[in-house]
Amino acid sequence: MNIQLITLIALVVAIFIGFKRKVNTGLVGIAFAYVVGYYIAGMSAKEIYVSGFPTKLFIILLGMTLLFSIAKVNGTLELIARKVSAMAGGNTKLLPIFFFIMCTVIAAAGPGPIVVPALMLPIAMEVAKEEDISDLLMATIVIAGSLAGGLSPLSPSGIIASNLAAEAGVTNYTPIFISVILTSTLQAIVFYFAFGGHKLKGRATKEKATIQFNKEQLQTVVVILLVIVAILIFKQDIGMTAFLGAAVLLLLSPKVQKDAIANVPWPTLLLIAGVAILVNVVKVSGGIDALSTFLAGIMSKQTAPAIMAIMGGLMSSVSSASGVVMPTLIPTVNGIVEQMGGTITASSLISGIVVGAHVVTYSPLSTLGALAMASSTDRVDKEKFFAKLLALGFGSILFAALLGFIGLYR
The missing domain is CATH 1.10.1200 (Non-ribosomal Peptide Synthetase Peptidyl Carrier Protein; Chain A)
Incomplete structure (x- = not known):
């Protein structure tokens, strides 16, 4: 062996x-x-x-969870959740749809598929707890929306993908972006029905709409908004900016420090x-390369986009989609097209790579799945949630492969 x-x-x-x-x-x-x-x-x-050791991811997770842990301890997060819930007008079924649209639009405007979930998942998961919505439904909907808009040509990931595609001779990035949007939207629809979104029942919102923030909670809201602006507008580091915001809040209210630190999901961070x-x-031992080599050996013109999606997904499960997978695989498409005698387009192969590299991120081994784990509330069985997200992450690779096989990326 x-x-x-x-x-x-x-x-x-x-x-x-x-x-x-x-x-x-x-x-x-x-x-x-x-x-x-x-x-x-x-x-x-x-x-x-x-x-x-995933240093960058760990800093992001620890900084964001500490910041929102403070908001949870002083009651701010619960009140924000109630305010957001009130926006649905009592129709709880609309809340997951609302989060999907909001995350898609914000991610497409420039922040990309990592920043938006880091900011939205803690709030979304608290809303899920408040409204008795499946944590798995809310987590996957937020991630799906962030991915749907996160590969736009305005976002960092989209800029990398479009530039690499242009270097490979594909100057029209629109079909690739549409492939991402369609895949993520289809997944969101599946998640919505599979995890009970259509069965949610309306709840009264009158009381929630009239709830007011106290001074400490208003300060927390202001600091969180400043952190969001610093990250989205001024492109500051997610983790370090979150730590700065947390430090400011603890200086303003030192009494919450003990409970806030205790509420950081340390077991989840250790697991990740x-x-x-x-x-x-x-x-390092070559296990992932061995899998990729095996898949490449069974590629045909019919299965090529599907195989590229699988390769992209498997590589992305252990490395960066933007920093490793796309820069590694996209430059290979012209050689594959040539070997296949031009029977497949470079655009369809690139679509498979880009989609596959990003759909796996539902897995808790990837950034967005890890953020979902870290943002999950105390009602969630972390080990079971980890297993479900892991299954969804690798199941999503197969879903992307199926779409590639039936010709969606062509």
Whole structure:
């Protein structure tokens, strides 16, 4: 048995053990990463945790969860949730649709598919708790909306995709963007019905609409809005800006510090970081490359967009869609088109790559899924939620592949 297969099996077994034994999968992942990485793959202990620890993602998650933990402790988040709920006029069925549209529009305007969920998921998940909406429904709807608009030519991810496409000779980016919009919208529709959005019942909103914020809560709202403006308008770092906002709020009201820090979802952060360390061992050992090579060997003109979506999704599950997957795979499309005698277009292959690289982000191993985990309320069983998001993430790769196979990306 080669090392690539061993590491892939280790990843699957670690996730299964954590879920089955109800032990934090992050702890199991770190243990497996050390055993497999050090004793089998020949990695040093330092290489395992330094290169594998998701520092940027961890800072984003910790900063945002601390900021919104303060808002939760002082009651601000609950009141915001009630105000947002009141906007539906008592028709709870409209709330997921409202969040989908709002996230799509905001993401398309420039922030992209990472910033919007970081800002909206904590509020959306609190709304879900307040209105008794499925946490899985609200999380997937927010992510779907953020992806639908997040690949616009105005957003960072869209700019990267369109520039890489232009370098590959595809100057018309519109079909690629439309492929992303259609895929995410179709997924949102499926999620809406699959997770009970159509069964939601209206609730009274009169009391919610008249609720007023106190001084401390108003300060919290102002600071959160300033953080949002700094991130969206002035392109400041998400995690560090969130830490700055949290520090200001704690200076204004030191009494909430203990409870705010205690309410940070530390088990979730450990789970995400631990699994990421193990995934990095799989990546360094060549496990992901082995899977991609296998898929490339079974490609035909009918399956090419689907295979590219699968390759993009698998690579993106362990690396950055914008920083690694698209820059790696998009430059290969002209060679593939040439090998296939021009029977497939570069645009359809690029659409498959871009869509596949982003739909996997429902997985808690990816940024948006991790944000959903971190934003989930205390009523959520974290291990089960992790497993469901993981299944949705990799199921979404198959969904994207199916759309590519039936010709949507062409």
